[in-house]
Amino acid sequence: MFESLQHLITGFGIALTIHNLFYCLIGAIIGTLIGVLPGLGPIAGIALLIPATYNLNATSAIIMLAGIYYGAMYGGSTTSILLNVPGETASVITCIDGYQMAQKGRAGPALATCAIGSFIAGSIAILGLVFLAPPLAEAALAFGPPEYFSLMVFGFIVLCNVTGSSLIKSLMMAVVGLIIGTMGIDPVTGDARFTFGSMSLLSGIEFVAVAIGLFGIGEVLTNVEKPLEFLEGKVLVPRLRELYPTLQDFKKSIGPILRGTGIGFGVGLVPGPAPVIATYSSYMVERKISRNPEEFGKGAIEGVAGPESANNSACQSAFIPLFVLGIPFAPPTAILLGALLIHGVSPGPLMIGQHPALFWGVIASMYIGNFILLILNLPFVPLFANILRIPKKVLLPLVILFCITGMYTVNNSVFDIWMMLLFGGIGFLMRKLDYEGAPLLLALVLGPKLEVAFRQSLMISHGDFRIFLDRPISMGFLLATLLFLLIPVFRIILKSTGKGGGFRGSTGGNKA
Amino acid sequence: MNRDEAIGGILIFLFGAVTAYCSLSIPLGTFRAAGSGLFPLGLGILLMGLSIVLLAKAYVQRKPISEKKPRSEVPRSTKQVIFFIGAIVLATLFFKPLGYPLMWFLLLLALLRILGVRRWVYTLSLSFLTATGAYFLFVLWLQIPLPKGWIGL
Numbered sequence: 001m002f003e004s005l006q007h008l009i010t011g012f013g014i015a016l017t018i019h020n021l022f023y024c025l026i027g028a029i030i031g032t033l034i035g036v037l038p039g040l041g042p043i044a045g046i047a048l049l050i051p052a053t054y055n056l057n058a059t060s061a062i063i064m065l066a067g068i069y070y071g072a073m074y075g076g077s078t079t080s081i082l083l084n085v086p087g088e089t090a091s092v093i094t095c096i097d098g099y100q101m102a103q104k105g106r107a108g109p110a111l112a113t114c115a116i117g118s119f120i121a122g123s124i125a126i127l128g129l130v131f132l133a134p135p136l137a138e139a140a141l142a143f144g145p146p147e148y149f150s151l152m153v154f155g156f157i158v159l160c161n162v163t164g165s166s167l168i169k170s171l172m173m174a175v176v177g178l179i180i181g182t183m184g185i186d187p188v189t190g191d192a193r194f195t196f197g198s199m200s201l202l203s204g205i206e207f208v209a210v211a212i213g214l215f216g217i218g219e220v221l222t223n224v225e226k227p228l229e230f231l232e233g234k235v236l237v238p239r240l241r242e243l244y245p246t247l248q249d250f251k252k253s254i255g256p257i258l259r260g261t262g263i264g265f266g267v268g269l270v271p272g273p274a275p276v277i278a279t280y281s282s283y284m285v286e287r288k289i290s291r292n293p294e295e296f297g298k299g300a301i302e303g304v305a306g307p308e309s310a311n312n313s314a315c316q317s318a319f320i321p322l323f324v325l326g327i328p329f330a331p332p333t334a335i336l337l338g339a340l341l342i343h344g345v346s347p348g349p350l351m352i353g354q355h356p357a358l359f360w361g362v363i364a365s366m367y368i369g370n371f372i373l374l375i376l377n378l379p380f381v382p383l384f385a386n387i388l389r390i391p392k393k394v395l396l397p398l399v400i401l402f403c404i405t406g407m408y409t410v411n412n413s414v415f416d417i418w419m420m421l422l423f424g425g426i427g428f429l430m431r432k433l434d435y436e437g438a439p440l441l442l443a444l445v446l447g448p449k450l451e452v453a454f455r456q457s458l459m460i461s462h463g464d465f466r467i468f469l470d471r472p473i474s475m476g477f478l479l480a481t482l483l484f485l486l487i488p489v490f491r492i493i494l495k496s497t498g499k500g501g502g503f504r505g506s507t508g509g510n511k512a
Numbered sequence: 513m514n515r516d517e518a519i520g521g522i523l524i525f526l527f528g529a530v531t532a533y534c535s536l537s538i539p540l541g542t543f544r545a546a547g548s549g550l551f552p553l554g555l556g557i558l559l560m561g562l563s564i565v566l567l568a569k570a571y572v573q574r575k576p577i578s579e580k581k582p583r584s585e586v587p588r589s590t591k592q593v594i595f596f597i598g599a600i601v602l603a604t605l606f607f608k609p610l611g612y613p614l615m616w617f618l619l620l621l622a623l624l625r626i627l628g629v630r631r632w633v634y635t636l637s638l639s640f641l642t643a644t645g646a647y648f649l650f651v652l653w654l655q656i657p658l659p660k661g662w663i664g665l
Contacts, residue, residue: 168562172566175558179528182555224592404604
């Protein structure tokens with residue numbers, strides 16, 4: 001422990017040099033802007049900025065790119081709250097209550113709560129990263145394929161339960177996402193699946209194309225369908241005096257912030273889009289334990305504070321598997337892995353010993369970056385809220401152009417733009433037919449890992465499905481999954497016996 | 513049966529059926545050593561099953577499965593969406609020959625006009641200024657290799 005502290009102090013010495021401080025600041029600012037701009041998330045943002053770091057040393061480069069990652073997490077919530085367009089996938093859940101708060105003229109408190117919650121969560125998570133990294137990484141290592149499989153199934157069911165108004169429809173979207181995730185080269189055998197002879201499809205469908213298409217383009221098209229006078233009339237302009245949270249807001253938020261931090265930190269250590277799962281888990285927990293669950297989905301501040309804290313906490317702890325195991329568990333850390341390799345750093349168990357300046361410097365810079373982001377975000381909440389003052393007639397075309405730019409920069413490929421447009425059209429249709437995009441997206445990211453875990457588990461057990469029940473952690477996740485599946489059934493039974501009227505939550509009613 | 517539920521259910525059922533059918537042409541293997549086609553085959557069948565449940569429930573209940581909000585009073589402008597998508601498709605088609613800044617300028621100009629921003633001076637200047645800004649930001653400062661097109665920028 002003292003050794004870690006000593007290393008951290010050395011790390012602060014590295015991170016606080018003018019050079020690195022400058023790149024930390026630049027990363028935080030660019031990250032926030034990227035997060036704020038709809039359609040440009042941390043994945044596209046980091047991919048966009050990697051070429052700009054070629055002339056930097058590895059430590060400064062990763063400090064800047066990591067700053068973009070967690071900066072985008074801060075900024076991503078802004079578009080969720082103000083425009084109902086998640087700046088990045090982890091902010092999808094923030095749309096539910098954040099946008100409702102904005103509709104009620106409480107965009108400012110929602111944004112400020114995000115900034116404060118993110119700072120507290122980020123700071124605690126970094127301390128956890130420093131002191132708990134070795135034992136927690138060891139615990140995550142104890143997860144075998146059956147545990148990963150059950151955990152991911154659990155994640156899906158939680159997600160399907162919390163999104164949309166129909167559990168069946170959400171499950172259908174999750175399965176569609178899993179199917180799309182199987183396209184390309186099979187990770188186990190190397191066979192090409194559903195590529196239809198296309199070379200571009202060999203590497204599968206680009207996750208960013210689906211994300212930007214479903215959420216960015218789909219939302220824009222939905223807005224464009226409205227007549228011109230409605231486009232102009234829907235612009236929200238929050239009043240300046242309503243921009244800061246009240247003491248009551250703080251009291252309501254502190255519990256969800258601390259719980260979200262814990263959930264996020266734990267989820268960040270296991271595979272998958274940790275911030276996405278963390279936000280959904282946190283939202284679910286807050287809704288379950290709330291005295292007023294009916295307020296969720298209608299602008300409950302707890303529904304913003306918890307998930308946003310979980311999001312940032314998970315984002316910080318996701319660096320543990322990346323640095324310690326060399327395995328990126330989320331798409332943005334996968335891009336960071338690419339950046340590390342470009343700069344000649346191979347993350348893994350030996351990284352701390354081989355590149356201590358980089359490891360501890362980056363960790364220390366995260367704390368500084370979080371502080372910068374708090375300073376940057378809190379006083380400038382009105383500035384970011386001003387995005388709403390841009391007429392939608394101008395904003396919507398600009399969003400499209402940023403989406404095209406961001407999409408092209410990921411692989412320098414026009415094919416990806418076509419994919420993004422295709423999924424934009426699908427997203428538009430899904431909105432019209434009342435299907436949710438979030439389960440599809442999560443399934444797409446987790447799909448390949450889920451399939452590998454499933455097949456590896458069966459290989460270990462020689463085709464015996466009982467392996468998922470024989471292992472205690474796996475069985476625990478499956479039991480929890482069953483519980484979540486049964487909740488809507490219980491609701492229906494209670495409703496049909498005339499006792500369940502009070503159970504109908506805003507997003508959870510009539511789930512089956 | 514609700515028309516939207518039926519359309520959605522049938523489309524997704526077909527997607528599941530096509531997935532299952534195509535999976536059969538990929539090695540399936542056994543549970544002990546699953547082939548590449550086994551997982552997508554299972555998913556296709558599962559999706560078909562879920563679609564049937566959705567369609568059956570929609571038929572039995574004869575009302576929307578989900579708590580969909582009543583159809584908005586807002587009249588829909590399908591023509592606007594078609595023009596909007598058409599402009600984006602054309603811009604993507606000619607992205608490489610036009611080059612990034614020119615594509616930005618022309619697409620933004622077209623989209624603004626489609627969305628009813630009528631003042632030419634405003635649309636032209638906004639398109640030009642943002643195209644220039646994007647060019648300086650992405651091409652010159654960040655040095656992202658975006659298509660230069662025939663104007664060579």
